[in-house]
Amino acid sequence: MIQIENLTKRYGSFTAVNDISFTARSGRVTGFLGPNGAGKSTAMRMMVGLTTPTSGTARVLGRDYRSLPTPTRHVGVMLDATAQHPGRSGRETLALASAMAGMPRGSVEAALERVGLTPREADRRVGNYSLGMRQRLGLAGALVGDPQVLILDEPANGLDPAGIRWMRGLLRDYAADGGTVLLSSHLLHEVEQIAQDLVMIGRGRIVAQGTKEELLRGGGTIVGSPDRVRLTEALQRAEHQVTARPQGDLVTSATAEEVARLALAEQVLVTELRSASDGGLEDIFLQLTADDAREGVTEGAAA
Numbered sequence: 001m002i003q004i005e006n007l008t009k010r011y012g013s014f015t016a017v018n019d020i021s022f023t024a025r026s027g028r029v030t031g032f033l034g035p036n037g038a039g040k041s042t043a044m045r046m047m048v049g050l051t052t053p054t055s056g057t058a059r060v061l062g063r064d065y066r067s068l069p070t071p072t073r074h075v076g077v078m079l080d081a082t083a084q085h086p087g088r089s090g091r092e093t094l095a096l097a098s099a100m101a102g103m104p105r106g107s108v109e110a111a112l113e114r115v116g117l118t119p120r121e122a123d124r125r126v127g128n129y130s131l132g133m134r135q136r137l138g139l140a141g142a143l144v145g146d147p148q149v150l151i152l153d154e155p156a157n158g159l160d161p162a163g164i165r166w167m168r169g170l171l172r173d174y175a176a177d178g179g180t181v182l183l184s185s186h187l188l189h190e191v192e193q194i195a196q197d198l199v200m201i202g203r204g205r206i207v208a209q210g211t212k213e214e215l216l217r218g219g220g221t222i223v224g225s226p227d228r229v230r231l232t233e234a235l236q237r238a239e240h241q242v243t244a245r246p247q248g249d250l251v252t253s254a255t256a257e258e259v260a261r262l263a264l265a266e267q268v269l270v271t272e273l274r275s276a277s278d279g280g281l282e283d284i285f286l287q288l289t290a291d292d293a294r295e296g297v298t299e300g301a302a303a
């Protein structure tokens with residue numbers, strides 16, 4: 001289990017991670033989603049003691065990562081698969097990680113097999129690896145200490161579709177055996193297929209979190225109308241939340257039926273009416289992270 005409480009990181013006047021709290025539970029894959037620069041890597045670096053938080057705490061298996069005895073036996077970490085030493089072979093890289101974790105020698109072959117690197121590939125210098133092979137090696141390095149928790153930053157980067165499917169199976173099985181997986185990505189469709197729980201981050205802040213089903217259900221209703229101002233007012237009077245989206249329509253907490261009844265009562269024409277979750281998590285995610293555009297348009301619509 002990973003518990004993040006009020007975690008904040010400031011660089012001068014810039015806040016990279018802004019008061020985030022969430023729990024990644026054991027037996028589950030938790031997706032940490034956000035666009036480029038959202039603060040995912042900074043948050044993960046704080047979880048494993050590589051960056052000092054300005055405030056707040058990150059606990060892994062109930063403890064500060066740095067206070068864990070032989071951390072790699074408990075937590076498998078892959079933050080930057082391209083950072084591996086190019087002159088060593090894949091097997092040498094893993095042998096070092098295995099020795100540092102105090103694991104028996106057989107753990108290297110077991111990890112190689114688990115990530116699908118052949119003995120020939122394992123003997124090649126990492127400098128000659130493709131990005132996908134580096135990701136597999138990085139994952140092997142995270143798994144070699146047989147940890148209960150995996151923290152993986154963009155693990156699917158560079159993997160082809162077959163590789164992504166393979167990784168999905170591996171991480172699902174790992175969680176099904178009781179492990180905790182936290183993986184970050186800016187590729188929403190990919191995470192939608194792997195993760196059971198989601199934490200969405202935009203500009204350092206958590207914008208939504210919950211199980212995938214909860215987030216899809218909670219997406220609200222998208223409404224198109226040439227008379228957005230009157231419809232917005234009617235929805236707000238009925239105590240529904242309404243936000244104007246940059247694409248010119250509205251998203252509201254009201255159900256489609258509630259919107260239809262209000263529009264009928266107000267004699268407002270509705271040209272589009274659908275559940276926001278029809279567009280999958282991507283729609284929800286884009287709405288949630290389009291902060292500036294959203295506020296600007298809302299003011300305009302309500303004026």
Ligand SMILES: Nc1ncnc2c1ncn2[C@@H]1O[C@H](COP(=O)(O)OP(=O)(O)OP(=O)(O)O)[C@@H](O)[C@H]1O
Nearest residue numbers: 011014016034035036037038039040041042043186
């Ligand atoms: N050492 C640092 N000094 C100053 N700013 C930093 C530092 N590290 C990160 N940042 C800034 O913090 C913000 C969040 O960066 P971070 O790498 O955590 O985002 P990310 O969500 O992982 O993005 P990506 O998907 O592009 O990797 C960015 O604006 C980045 O420029």
